[in-house]
Amino acid sequence: MIKIYDYILSVNCYKQRLMMSILDVPFESIPIDFYPGWEHKSEEFKKINPLGHIPVIDDDGFMLRDAHAILIYLASKYDPTGLWYPTNNPELIGETAQWMLFAEGTTNTASAARLHVNLGYEFDIEACRAGAHRLFRVLEEHLWFREQENLGWVCSGEQPTIADIAIFPDVILSEEGGVARIDYPALRRWTDRVKRIPGFVPMPGIFPVGDARPISHEGEANA
Amino acid sequence: MTESLMNLWHPIASAEDLPYRHIFQGQLLGRELAVWRADDDFVNVWENRCLHRGTRLSIGRSDGLELRCQYHGWRYANRSAGCTYIPAHPADAPARTICNRTFPSVERYGLIWSGEEPTGEPPEIAALENAETLLLRNIAVNAPLNLVLGHLANYRFSITGDPDNLATTSMDYQDGCSLSLTATCDGKKSTVVFFVQPVDSNRSVIRGVLSNSPEGAERLLTLRHHSAELSRLRDIVELEALDGPSLEPMVATIEQVPIALPEITTPSGRKAALRVQVLRKWATAEGVVGLELESIGEPLPTHQPGAHIDVHLPNGLVRQYSLTNAPGEGSLYRLGVKLEADSRGGSACLHETVKEGDVLAISEPRNNFPLRRDAVKTILIAGGIGVTPLLSMAQTLRNNKLDYELHYFAQTDGHLAFPEVLHELGEAVVLHLGLSPDETSQALTALLAGPQPAMHIYVCGPGPMLEATRRIASEADWPDEAIHFEYFKNTIEVDSSSSFEVSLARSALTLEVPSGKTILEVLRDNGIALMSSCEQGACGTCEVTVIEGEPEHQDVYLNDSEKLAGQRIMTCVSRAKSPRLVLDI
The missing domain is CATH 3.30.530.20 (START domain)
Structure with a gap:
């Protein structure tokens, strides 16, 4: 079984828990006392990850660190549909990589602001917030135009990809870091859609959402 | 500038911002708004703030007709924004004053328009x-x-x-x-x-x-x-x-919710605060008419499943009818009225005299039959026209995705009221048609075999069926608090021959209740107008807390353990065994 060096309030660990839950992959969580114990910075933990951060997974002896790398690994290995990491489609895989890099940006701004406010990290909080808003504006426009084309996800396919899983937690917890989402209605609608993916699990600070529109069986669109 | 902006209509969202079950977070003139489209297409524009702890309702959850706060689960109804349920008090009906602030909404040019105090219409x-x-x-x-x-x-x-x-x-x-x-x-x-x-x-x-x-x-x-x-x-x-x-950021004023205090008014008897028009009247079953009542003027107050209203009839009579629609469903009240063979003029008047377009005076809804929404399973048992409050409950439980069954005892198919609602409820409805009293008892015995923890039963129907249910439930060891009854009328013969004294602790007043007069009447004669509705010991509206003394219960509202506890009394029929009662009035 996959072991994950895990912390319940970590955005990056949640990305893996969410992906494994959606892919229905059983895992064992090894809790790390991230705050206030700083266990991930301990000499002992640096033997597991010399960079001193979580998550790290141990899949039957295969060790991997870095949240977005782990998402690529999990989807490649455990998604038989090949939709979450669409390697057989050059355009889509390019987009996925592009938005995974975008997710590095949201992690380093929106989620950094949250680490500063909630978990004792020292960052330039105003720079983090301004950076998050810059990225959210780009994502808002992008997702609004996706909706205009009757598409719902970050990449241009009809199914969500690991890019959605990589960006979603940074966005949905942004208010904890003082980054309001009131100016991003398309972004808020997209978070509803992610929450409706079968297998979705919440974490503290993320709440379930109302149902999706039931599919009409009477031949007529349930508009 | 700000003042005139307050009186203008402003677009606050676009129509596409309100997809199915989404709650939009908006803001206008410094005030945050929770905006959501209900399943009946009504666009709600509310203060973005739960009345309980101030949590944003835009992170809440919509089930189509009610919005649920994410923090402690308070529920608010579509249209009126009145509170319909407080999970921490599952057995109680929330006070009517708990109502969130709403703002008007109009859809025009693909935009949703609202305002603080807008005048006229959105611009053309x-x-x-x-x-x-x-x-x-x-x-x-x-x-x-x-x-x-x-x-x-x-x-x-x-x-x-x-x-x-x-x-x-x-x-x-x-x-x-x-x-x-x-x-x-x-x-x-x-x-x-x-x-x-x-x-x-x-x-x-x-x-x-x-x-x-x-x-x-x-x-x-x-x-x-x-x-x-x-x-x-x-x-x-x-x-x-x-x-x-x-x-400086604008500061939106947040209105305080009035505290619900017992109403003390001039002694004028039962009040009919609302005027409604009969929107639709139709035969819904053998001997049963359906009535849809629509407000004249202000939108109707929020009702909760199990609630009833007093209808003041043109002939001067006052009758109680349960509301059959679920909270949040339309800005109307729907009643089912059976023509009673021994009608003293109430049901006959609604059947024969009242027609579509007529104006009726009604009371605000009261809920003495509140529905818990924390049961693992809820069994609703209806006898004949007793289905009316249970239909509202069934639709609420269905909307909330809670486990329930509705057992409907009736003579024939043709006697089933609101068949279209029953059809919508689908497999949760179990029909028991044409059973004799003995067969009914057997069916009830089967239904009530083996009490389950956290399971609740709601029963409404004719007196003999309720008595049978009470007996069967007690034999099957159901706890009193798990079985909830609603009577049409009192089945107990009321004896008003005793005379005694009532002391009103908060009013520092002692009054004599002579034989032939009720506590309620004596209170009214002395300028204390208690709320009342059926005035025959069935509905629970005129309940008062007993501080001292032993009540002589003659109502069917309280259950046996409540009667034994002696802490509450129905002032319209019940009296005193002790020479003196001290009441919390």
């Missing part, structure tokens, strides 16, 4: 009337309204969406927070109307509507063009706003 724009309009992407700007309007006046755009081919633009008008520009290029024209939403003193949203909707690829091209041009404008305006004076 000639260029957008009867036009195939195209809604542009809205742009949030960190700048004050006037600065945004000033820059928009000089906005240039291309008719075809080609950014290298900007057209000559002329302003058609500027009025309040809106302006209209027409571009001309190669003999073609395109008009864009901008509405600027004053979000806060230093924040605005630009909402643009195009008077023509290009087809095919040009549509997306046009949308992208305006999005890019308006984003550019936003960046310029925001830079300029940084140099401007720093403005």
Whole structure:
């Protein structure tokens, strides 16, 4: 079984828990006392990850660190549909990589602001917030135009990809870091859609959402 | 400026911002709004604040007709925003005063319009009337309204969406927070109307509507063009706003919820605070008419499943009827009225005299039969017309996705009231048709075999069936608090021969209750008007807390353990065994 060096309030660990839950992959969580114990910075933990951060997974002896790398690994290995990491489609895989890099940006701004406010990290909080808003504006426009084309996800396919899983937690917890989402209605609608993916699990600070529109069986669109 | 903005209609969202079961977070003039479209298409614009702990309702959850706060699960009804359920008090009906603040909403040109205290109607724009309009992407700007309007006046755009081919633009008008520009290029024209939403003193949203909707690829091209041009404008305006004076954020006043105090009014008997019109009257089953009552004027107050109203009839009689619709379902009350063979004029009047369009006086809804929503399973047992409150409960449980069954005992198919609702409820409805009293008892015995923890039973029907249920439940060891009864009328013969004294602890008054008079009547004679409804010991409205003394219970509202406890009394029929009762009035 996959072991994950895990912390319940970590955005990056949640990305893996969410992906494994959606892919229905059983895992064992090894809790790390991230705050206030700083266990991930301990000499002992640096033997597991010399960079001193979580998550790290141990899949039957295969060790991997870095949240977005782990998402690529999990989807490649455990998604038989090949939709979450669409390697057989050059355009889509390019987009996925592009938005995974975008997710590095949201992690380093929106989620950094949250680490500063909630978990004792020292960052330039105003720079983090301004950076998050810059990225959210780009994502808002992008997702609004996706909706205009009757598409719902970050990449241009009809199914969500690991890019959605990589960006979603940074966005949905942004208010904890003082980054309001009131100016991003398309972004808020997209978070509803992610929450409706079968297998979705919440974490503290993320709440379930109302149902999706039931599919009409009477031949007529349930508009 | 701010004052006149308060009286204008402003767009606060676009229609596409309100997809199925989504709760939009908006803001106008400093006030945050939770905006959601209910399953009946009604657009709710509410203060974005749970009345309990102030949590934003925009992170709550919609089940289509009620919105549930994410924090402690308080529920609010579609349209009225009245609280329908408080999970921490599952057995109690929330007070009617717990009602969130609502704002008006109108849909026009693909936008949702609202306002603090708007007068008249949202603006009518000639260029957008009867036009195939195209809604542009809205742009949030960190700048004050006037600065945004000033820059928009000089906005240039291309008719075809080609950014290298900007057209000559002329302003058609500027009025309040809106302006209209027409571009001309190669003999073609395109008009864009901008509405600027004053979000806060230093924040605005630009909402643009195009008077023509290009087809095919040009549509997306046009949308992208305006999005890019308006984003550019936003960046310029925001830079300029940084140099401007720093403005204090607007402060929206938040109204306090009145505390629910017992009503003490002049002794005028039962009150009929509401006027309603009969919207629809139809035969829903053998001997049963359905009535839909619609408010005249103010929207009807929120009702909860199990609630009833007093109907003041043209012939002077007052009758109680349960509401059959679920909370949040329409701004109307739906009743089912059976023509009683021994009618003393109540049901006969509603059947024969009252017609569609008539105006009736009714009381506000009261709920003495509240529905818990924390049971692992709920069994609803209806006998005949007793189905009425249970239909409201069944629809609520269905909407909340809670496990329930509705057992409906009736003579024949033709006696089933509201068959269309039963059809909608589907497999949760179990029919028991044409059973004799003995067969009914057997069916009830089977239903009540083996009490389950956290399972609740709600029963409404004729007296003998309720008595049988009470006996069977007690034999099967159901705890009293798990079985909830609603009687049509008192089945106990009331003896009013005793005489005794009542002391009113809070009023410092002692009164004599002579034989032949009820406590309620004596109180009224002395200027204390208690709320009452059925006045025969069935509905529970005139309940009072007993501080001292032993009540002689003659009602069917309290259950056996409540009667034994002796802490509550129905003042319309019950009396005293002890020479004196001290009441908490």
